[in-house]
Amino acid sequence: MNQERVQSCIDACLACARECDSCATACLNEEDITMLARCIELDRECAEACYATARLMGMGGEHYALFCHACAEICEACAEECEKHVEHGMDHCKACAEACRKCADECRAMVGVNA
Amino acid sequence: MNQERVQSCIDACLACARECDSCATACLNEEDITMLARCIELDRECAEACYATARLMGMGGEHYALFCHACAEICEACAEECEKHVEHGMDHCKACAEACRKCADECRAMVGVNA
Amino acid sequence: MNQERVQSCIDACLACARECDSCATACLNEEDITMLARCIELDRECAEACYATARLMGMGGEHYALFCHACAEICEACAEECEKHVEHGMDHCKACAEACRKCADECRAMVGVNA
């Protein structure tokens, strides 16, 4: 696994984690929070997963592949949920969904699932 | 998955994470750190993995099983390394290895691998 | 600072972090989430603060006092918010408020503010 690819995946994880935390906060300031409850839940999980996966990659060990795999799954679930709210004008959900899709792709590339 | 079992796994993850952070610090205060370099590396990874896995379980979502699986792998690697240093009187490695083995067992039980 | 007191504060931080994550999840499953939006926000901040503070103490370094001070402030804000919802039957808020108060006390004791 070349180092450039790892750094690119860390970038994607950290960008995704930040969007997830921002999206959760933005959701909590929307008028209809009930509609966004599952989005907030997945944002929280996804942010945690992305920060931890980024950090494990950054430590340079040999055990991050399974975390990348697990992280990709959460990112996809979060993207799917966020995408439902784009048509209701939730720009934070749009930005979050895009970051999640990118992160899922990069994480899958780390485990060879996309190869 | 019953809630009691989840709480027990969270307990094991947090206990393991604490032992890993303590073990790394103790290793850095030993005389022959070079011998313990890989132990410190795995302690760092394992602590991060355990804290994140505990937190994902604690959030009550549906996506922790893959993280438990990934966490168990790191715990086993860390236990294996720590066990090498027990005969050299490293009590922190002994305590850490035991916490890692317990955490690996609990995490595997979460994904049904040990069932 | 004796080691027993540090361990007790780590215990309180981790217990508080777990209650905060649980409370946030429980809030997101209540009927009137809007009323609980600020509670969820503070739960998220408080969980993050408590996990980090616990970990810094567990690493045995010399720089945790300022984190304990910062953590106590968030714990108190979270407790204050949670307490508002106890009369509406929010048991998770009650449990969370208690854990936050205890954690704030232990953290303040670490910095001598309560001494």
Next chain:
Amino acid sequence: MNQERVQSCIDACLACARECDSCATACLNEEDITMLARCIELDRECAEACYATARLMGMGGEHYALFCHACAEICEACAEECEKHVEHGMDHCKACAEACRKCADECRAMVGVNA
């Protein structure tokens, strides 16, 4: 506090956290680890502090200033230690020290200490 400044501080915290984790790993692969033991300890603390502080800022709450203050202190301690090893050709310590100094400056600006 304008949002641009917050984002810039989050950037600095995450960049610093990554350098700290990388520096710790690189230190563990050097020949004379004993000389670097304190550097590794501070790298670990600083990475944890920076990730948590970045995340608290990213959540958009009101309680990050004390964390920025606490984080700046650890960053400065880590920078000071790393700088000792630059003359021994430790490029990872040089990169880490620079990221720590920048992060400390940005964090202090958040609390008005540098104002």
